[in-house]
Amino acid sequence: MADLFASDDMLTGAEPVSDAAPLADRLRPRTLAEVVGQEHLTGPDGAIGRMVAAGRLSSIILWGPPGTGKTTTARLLADAVGMRFEPISAVFSGVADLKKVFAAAKEHGRRGDKTLLFVDEIHRFNRAQQDGFLPFVENGTVTLVGATTENPSFELNAALLSRAQVLILRRLDAAALEQLLDRAEAVTGRPLPLDADAREALVASADGDGRFLLNQVETLYAIDIAEPLDPAGLSALLHRRVAVYDKDREGHYNLISALHKSLRGSDPQAALYYMARMLVAGEQPLYVLRRLVRFAAEDIGLADPQALVQCLAAKEAYDFLGSPEGEVAIVQACLYCATAPKSNAAYMAMKASFKSARDTGSLMPPQNILNAPTKLMKDVGYGKGYQYDHNAADGFSGANYWPDDMTPQRFYAPTDRGYEARIAERIAYWERLRAERGAG
Missing domain, CATH: 3.40.50.300 (P-loop containing nucleotide triphosphate hydrolases)
Structure with missing residues (x-):
């Protein structure tokens, strides 16, 4: 057995x-x-x-x-x-x-x-x-x-x-694979029919798999090769090992994590490498695009609002062109995200506001900002005292919009990067007006 x-x-x-x-x-x-x-x-x-x-x-x-x-x-x-x-x-x-x-x-x-x-x-x-x-x-x-x-x-x-x-157990590095080649030559008593560059290419083709390398070596010994092969000759004779990549297992999650973190770290070269690793191994381009869209919203946000537009445009371009031409649009979106100013302020604002919404339950908004479509609602005060911002100086009334039983919160804190720096200035301007007009 x-x-x-x-x-x-x-x-x-x-x-x-x-x-x-x-x-x-x-x-x-x-x-x-x-x-x-x-x-x-x-x-x-x-x-x-x-x-x-x-x-x-x-x-x-x-x-x-x-x-x-x-x-x-x-x-x-x-x-x-x-x-x-x-x-x-x-x-x-x-x-x-x-x-x-x-x-x-x-x-x-x-x-x-x-x-x-x-x-x-x-x-x-x-x-x-x-x-x-x-x-x-x-x-x-x-x-x-x-x-x-x-x-x-x-x-x-x-x-x-x-x-x-x-x-x-570690993936076999080039030195370990070279040891296998040396042992193969020693046990057979024959040098491999490869020049130095082809030998290096053979080691690279194994992608860390010793068994695959020895199978390739055995194929080389089984063929009558008159002159040592160069890399082109080796490539024509042998196939390259398919990269290890299970779409529903750890290899998949490792590479998408590496792509996401390379984008977050503003390294366009590394981001392109990991994205190429995924696509070459057979990952669905639309999956990569979904992750880029998520990244644009989570890690760039309003620091560069065009990032989300670029990613969605890349998805449309890929749908329109198909493969392989559509991959260029994915590359463009990847590079845009990697080189854009970064901010997770919108993402953090989402988490904070969702938590507050869960914690505060069913607090009623202040009556002054409630619609009053019926006479009864008007009689009980719905809409009473509402200030129409377009009629106010600077188009800003400074009114209170929070429930009466809730202290105003600050969920969104824009950074000083990219377009968010201008948003931060605008929010500071409104906060100053609100303080001056005594509503906040």
């Missing part, structure tokens, strides 16, 4: 298994020290390194992108502490499979053999299934090592997280 459910999350390596085996298998590490790119965990000061040194393993969740060595690390960890390795995949197994695993672990436990249960894609188990692990983890039947590409905070039960330490 272990082979049936085992993951193919292979990478890094040391010595060959057999010449006929896939390159990833031939380069599979035999010790934790041979796993590249995760030294922050496997080194002497890392969490895994300390567990191995102590000879005691607690339940852990390995969280990281594809191709970073989660399965390999778990397998080598079991070897390092002398535990029986039992792998399953949440994609292919269910309750019946788990019961068999737990029963086998109990039997081995009676003989003194401890079991490391490795659950690949653990986030794919539902909440009830995740709860099913708890008693067997607590009584020591198994030590759980789960692997996930998704944020455990969102995908795993709090009860399970409280019993396991989350360890983050």
